[in-house]
Amino acid sequence: MGARLTVDELAAAAGMSVRTVRYYAGLGLIPPPERRGRQAYYADLHLARLNLVRALQEHGLSLTAIEDYLARIPAGGDADEVAVRALALTTWSPQPPEVVSRAELEHRAGRALDEQTLDVLAAVGLVDHVDDQFELQPGFDVYVKLLSLDVGIEGITAAGLAVRRHTEALAEELTEIFAQHVVGPYRARSHHTPEEVASFQSTIVQLRQLALEAVVSGFQRAANQVINRSLRGAGG
Structure with missing residues (x-):
């Protein structure tokens, strides 16, 4: 069973509020706790599944998509297996993407941004425009510095697209290598x-x-x- 945690201890270990933990439990994202009298106790598996939920959220999955993903994992499965999944999915970025308004975006950039520039930032994967807000991806600050140089927007765009194309291909290949030669043998x-x-x-x-x-x-x-x-x- 592993560690026996109260809901307060589980929430603290997962970095979530007790209310959030109970909400996720109500959705079935974690299995029912072990009950001893009126006291509920949670184990390593519950913590591992909460960490997996957070990892999936960091990749932009909705709660509905997360429910579908977790439904394919046995609720009473091994905590180590769930922990491995969470670790493999944990974002490589040190900080989660920032969500800002148009005014905050321009303040961050230190300049006014016309629609053409915003389209370029979106094309190279550094800004996602959702409704009236903007999600900044890692590398935004570096790219904005490029915009202040005496270099044509066409050249900067071409360079940004080249970086995106090759880094995405490299990320896919490295992820496959890690899965095959590191995660696979461990899970076997x-x-x-x-x-x-x-x-x-x-x-x-x-x-x-x-x-x-x-x-x-x-x-x-x-x-x-x-x-x-x-x-x-x-x-x-």
């Missing part, structure tokens, strides 16, 4: 000790950081190789 084992669970979680966190560092250093190395080839070609 029927039982995990607490030490193995902690080690796996640490491994995933470190792999993410190393992957980000490898992407930066790999681009630097590739860019240098392109420059060197160009210089050799020019000298030929």
Whole structure:
């Protein structure tokens, strides 16, 4: 059964309010607690499922979509299995996207933004326009700095689209590699000790950081190789 937590302790561990935990319980997102008399106790599985709910919300899923996703996971399943799913889905961004008004967006950018610029920001995946609000994605501040340089909007747009195209392809490939060679072998084992669970979680966190560092250093190395080839070609 694992840890026995009261609803207050569960809410604190999940970083949610008690009201939210009870609401999610009412929706069936977590299984019923163990009852001893009038007291309800929650376990590691409940916490793992709440963490999974948060991970799914961070990816923009509605509660209805989350219900459908969780319905495919046995309610009495293993807490480690649910924890692995949550960890694999946890957003790579250090901060969740910001939601701002048009005035706040322009204040953040430090300049007025015309419709063409907003279309460009949306095209390169840095701003999502929903109703009268804007959701800022990681990289927004860097791109706005590019807009202040003496570079045509066409060139900036082309560069942004190239970055988006190649990084999305790279993310898909790396995610598949992690799933096949890291998550898959771990989930294939029927039982995990607490030490193995902690080690796996640490491994995933470190792999993410190393992957980000490898992407930066790999681009630097590739860019240098392109420059060197160009210089050799020019000298030929």
